[in-house]
Amino acid sequence: MRTEGKDRLGEVLFAAFLVAVGAGAVLYTGSWPVKAALYPRVVGSALVLASLACCVLAALDRGEKRAAPVELELGSDLPAPVVRARTLESLGWIGGFLVAGWLVGLIPAMVLLVLAYLRWVGRESWWFTGMFTVGTWAVLEGFMVRLLHLPIPTGVLASLAAR
Amino acid sequence: MVEAVLDGLLRVLQPDALLYMLLGVFIGFWVGILPGIGGVTTLALMLPFVYGMEPVQAFAFLLGMHSVVATTGDLTSILFGIPGEGLSAALVLDGHAMAKKGEAGRALGANLMSSLVGALVGAAALALAIPVVRPLVLSFGSPELFMLTVMGIAFIASLSGRGARGLARGAAAGALGLLLSAVGQDPQAGILRYTFGQLYLWGGIDLVPAVVGFFAIPEILDLMVRRSSIAASGPTGKLVGVWEGVKDCFRHLGLTLRCSVIGAFIGIMPGLGGGVAQWMSYGHAVQSAKTAEERERFGKGDVRGVLGPGAANNSKEGGALIPTVAFGVPGSSAMAVLLGGFFLTGLVPGPDMLTKHLPVTYSMVWTLALANVVTVALCFPLLPYLARLTTIRATRLAPFLLLLVFVGAYTANNSWGDIVVALLFGALGYAMLRFRWPRAPLVLGLVLGDLAERYLWISVARYGWDWLGRPGVVVLAGLTLAVLVYPFLQEWRERRATQLLHREVAHAD
Numbered sequence: 001m002r003t004e005g006k007d008r009l010g011e012v013l014f015a016a017f018l019v020a021v022g023a024g025a026v027l028y029t030g031s032w033p034v035k036a037a038l039y040p041r042v043v044g045s046a047l048v049l050a051s052l053a054c055c056v057l058a059a060l061d062r063g064e065k066r067a068a069p070v071e072l073e074l075g076s077d078l079p080a081p082v083v084r085a086r087t088l089e090s091l092g093w094i095g096g097f098l099v100a101g102w103l104v105g106l107i108p109a110m111v112l113l114v115l116a117y118l119r120w121v122g123r124e125s126w127w128f129t130g131m132f133t134v135g136t137w138a139v140l141e142g143f144m145v146r147l148l149h150l151p152i153p154t155g156v157l158a159s160l161a162a163r
Numbered sequence: 164m165v166e167a168v169l170d171g172l173l174r175v176l177q178p179d180a181l182l183y184m185l186l187g188v189f190i191g192f193w194v195g196i197l198p199g200i201g202g203v204t205t206l207a208l209m210l211p212f213v214y215g216m217e218p219v220q221a222f223a224f225l226l227g228m229h230s231v232v233a234t235t236g237d238l239t240s241i242l243f244g245i246p247g248e249g250l251s252a253a254l255v256l257d258g259h260a261m262a263k264k265g266e267a268g269r270a271l272g273a274n275l276m277s278s279l280v281g282a283l284v285g286a287a288a289l290a291l292a293i294p295v296v297r298p299l300v301l302s303f304g305s306p307e308l309f310m311l312t313v314m315g316i317a318f319i320a321s322l323s324g325r326g327a328r329g330l331a332r333g334a335a336a337g338a339l340g341l342l343l344s345a346v347g348q349d350p351q352a353g354i355l356r357y358t359f360g361q362l363y364l365w366g367g368i369d370l371v372p373a374v375v376g377f378f379a380i381p382e383i384l385d386l387m388v389r390r391s392s393i394a395a396s397g398p399t400g401k402l403v404g405v406w407e408g409v410k411d412c413f414r415h416l417g418l419t420l421r422c423s424v425i426g427a428f429i430g431i432m433p434g435l436g437g438g439v440a441q442w443m444s445y446g447h448a449v450q451s452a453k454t455a456e457e458r459e460r461f462g463k464g465d466v467r468g469v470l471g472p473g474a475a476n477n478s479k480e481g482g483a484l485i486p487t488v489a490f491g492v493p494g495s496s497a498m499a500v501l502l503g504g505f506f507l508t509g510l511v512p513g514p515d516m517l518t519k520h521l522p523v524t525y526s527m528v529w530t531l532a533l534a535n536v537v538t539v540a541l542c543f544p545l546l547p548y549l550a551r552l553t554t555i556r557a558t559r560l561a562p563f564l565l566l567l568v569f570v571g572a573y574t575a576n577n578s579w580g581d582i583v584v585a586l587l588f589g590a591l592g593y594a595m596l597r598f599r600w601p602r603a604p605l606v607l608g609l610v611l612g613d614l615a616e617r618y619l620w621i622s623v624a625r626y627g628w629d630w631l632g633r634p635g636v637v638v639l640a641g642l643t644l645a646v647l648v649y650p651f652l653q654e655w656r657e658r659r660a661t662q663l664l665h666r667e668v669a670h671a672d
Contacts, residue, residue: 011598018335025342028357035351039616043341043608050335057328064328074385074596083388090387094380097565098582106573114562121390122558132559136566143193144570148208151577152570 008058015055022047093117105155107145111137168290171525175533180223180526183216187227188534192541194228195235205232206500210507218508219526225504226484226527227534229497233476234278234538241270241469242552243393243564244382245375245571252374252438252606253445257461257468259382264464265394267550272408273466274473275539275546277419280412281474282535284423285430285481289488290528292431293517296489303432306630309618310639311432315439315611316341317646318446322603325455325654332600340608343368344616351620363580367613370438372572372581373588374606379568380589381596386557386564393560394553405546411466418451418467419474426475430482430495438610444475445603450646455654462601481531488516488524 026044029037078086093113101109114136118129144150174180187209194205206229213221239245241258254274261270316337323333346357347367358364386393412419422444429440448471452458461468479495486492491512493499505512516524552560572585595602622630630636 007598014594014598015335018339022338022342025345025357032349032354032356033352035620036349036354036356039612039619040342040345040356043338043345043612047335047338047342050331050338053331054328054335057331062328074381074593078389086388086390087384090384093387094384094565094586097569098586101569101582102579106569110562110566110569113565117562118559121387121561122556124559136563140566140570148205150574152573153579 008061011058012055015051015058018051019048019055022051089121093121101153101155103155103157105158106152107137107140108155110140167521168525168528170522171527172529174219174522174526175223175529177219179217180220183220184223184227184530184534185537187224187229188231188537188541191228191231191534192235192538195232195237196239203497203500205229206497210500210503213504213507216508218510218520218523221504221508222523222527223530225501226530229501230282230477230480230531230534231538233480234275234282234535235542237274237278237473237476238271238549239567240378241274242267242549243379243560243567245379245564245567252378253441253472253603254469255378255382256445256603257463257465259378260462260464261466261469262393262550262553265553266464267394267553268405268547269408269411269466270464270469271546271550272405272543273411273469274408275542276409276412277422277470277473278477279535279539280416280419281423281426281477282480283532284420284474285427285478286528286531287481288424288427288431288478289481289484289531290525292485293489293521293524296485296517302635304630304633304635305618305621305625306633307635307639308432309615309622310636310643311429312439312611312615312618314639314643314646315443315446315607316615317643318443318450319604319607320647321446321449321458321650322607323601324599325459329601333604336595336600336602337604337608340605340610341612341615342608343373343605344609344612350617361580363576363578368584368609369575369581370610371575372585373609375568375571376585376588377592377602377606379564380585381593383561383564383568384589384593387561390557392554392556405543405550408466408469412470415467415470418448419470421451422447422471423474423478426478427482429475430479431485438606439614440475440479441472442603442607442610444471446607446646447471450649455650455657458650458653462603477535481528484527484531488512488527 022044026041026048029040029044097109097113100112103109104112111133115129115133118124118132119126122129124132140152144152175184190205190209206225209225209228213224216224236246237254237258240252240254241262244255244259244262246252246255258270258274261267319333319337320330323330323336344367346364348354348358348365349356355365425444425447426440429443445468448467449458449461451467452461483493483495483498487498487502489512491502491505493502502512510516510520510523568585569582572581573579575581591605592602594600595605626633
């Protein structure tokens with residue numbers, strides 16, 4: 001079994017990134033006392049060596065048949081361009097939700113996400129979308145805020161308005 | 164003694180105590196299902212309510228609630244790949260893989276039954292340990308605890324793929340986990356390691372947002388891309404039944420019992436925690452595979468990967484109660500909060516709990532057992548409906564799951580840092596899945612790294628290097644070597660058997 005070209009390059013880059021992380025972590029310990037530095041130096045060096053081995057084996061494309069996979073794989077039968085487009089779109093939704101959460105607070109952002117996602121991506125009816133959104137808000141407000149008193153952040157706009 | 168056992172049972176069966184236990188079970192059920200809002204937070208929130216209660220009522224309420232959280236926390240791990248509790252993450256690997264194959268009912272049935280077996284073993288361990296608890300706990304010092312963590316780390320060899328490339332990936336993932344566990348204030352010199360000026364990182368990387376993001380975000384992203392249901396890759400039609408999972412528990416009763424004992428034992432050791440119990444039992448379940456081919460099924464929906472962690476997750480509660488009750492030394496953060504319950508009800512943990520208040524101690528044993536029996540009895544009729552959640556369209560499920568992930572991550576420390584950690588670990592988890600790297604070794608490293616370093620330095624400070632010769636350390640070192648070598652030995656034996664077979668076929672020709 002051989003790995004596809006793009007996947008192989010991706011794994012080489014990923015492993016190279018981990019080599020850099022390990023090497024950086026070891027170098028960072030330079031000025032620390034031995035007791036504080038010993039553990040990160042040992043495991044950082046192990047990370048460098050193991051990642052380097054991964055990097056070389058991925059570059060040579062050796063041993064993939066026996067090595068992979070140890071978990072169920074991601075993906076579907078969809079064409080690669082569709083997968084790429086939907087991945088970017090989904091990342092956009094997650095990023096947008098986080099920006100909205102930072103601006104208006106986590107609960108309004110969640111309500112907005114549920115409403116917008118169900119309506120535009122799920123193409124649900126306004127009735128279903130409305131009911132689901134109200135239900136989500138009721139659970140969040142009732143359970144998280146009223147019952148458990150969890151300090152859910154209110155967002156920077158609310159903080160600015162309070163000043 | 165028998166009198167105290169029966170007295171303890173009768174006290175729990177009093178209407179008031181029973182009612183408080185059922186109330187605790189109800190709260191614990193929902194808290195467990197919601198990711199991130201762990202049993203510790205809920206115990207702390209409910210602690211003021213035990214003012215004025217009798218000790219038996221208070222512990223029926225608190226322990227009833229806490230013991231159920233571990234059981235229901237597993238449900239979201241299986242159904243959605245989102246660990247309900249930070250400690251339920253090992254179940255994502257095989258439990259969620261089974262759900263994806265349309266076997267959610269079977270996974271839930273197996274998990275619930277193994278949880279019950281685990282809880283009963285934990286309660287039995289608590290009952291049996293009462294007379295011998297002192298020498299048992301005192302025989303395990305920091306050197307033995309260090310070796311126990313090293314043995315846990317050695318399971319990385321079993322959780323990695325096969326061959327040089329599989330092992331290199333597992334070793335790299337494990338080393339990365341160990342390195343990430345070094346983030347935060349160093350316990351020796353007080354040096355801030357890899358905190359980059361961020362106050363949030365002083366306490367290290369919190370396990371809850373890290374594990375929730377690591378496992379859940381790649382699954383949700385995949386679901387958002389596929390836009391089909393979770394169980395879409397499985398056979399269409401009827402979901403595989405809950406009873407099949409229950410039968411699985413009895414088919415693999417030996418494994419379930421062994422993992423329950425591992426959980427109870429790790430629970431007894433103060434400071435090791437539930438994460439260690441779950442991952443070590445998962446490692447043991449993987450090693451119980453008879454052949455390397457059989458081992459390959461783990462991570463792709465092997466029911467034994469559900470039974471082991473499910474049992475250990477519940478049995479550890481009984482174990483953790485032992486040092487709490489006998490010495491006032493909490494075995495976990497939940498037990499530290501529970502210690503507050505002792506003082507609020509006028510009890511002092513220690514010798515009195517094993518003599519004067521022995522019936523109260525046994526009432527705790529009964530509460531652990533009864534609360535889990537009640538939970539399992541209540542959950543079974545719900546399981547077919549819960550399993551059907553995996554057939555809901557992704558576009559309806561995805562926003563709800565995202566909400567669970569971010570609320571779950573945020574409630575770990577009530578900080579935006581939690582959400583950033585969840586996102587970064589989500590990206591890492593996605594990359595690892597994309598390039599077929601095993602995720603379990605990273606979590607094992609993250610859970611055990613900090614403990615290993617801590618116990619190593621305590622051992623050196625206390626005993627110099629003489630601790631290396633302690634009998635317990637030598638025995639555990641031998642077991643560690645066996646854990647490390649076993650997968651290689653297994654592969655070598657199989658290769659040899661195949662070669663012999665080829666040779667015989669060639670001779671016959």
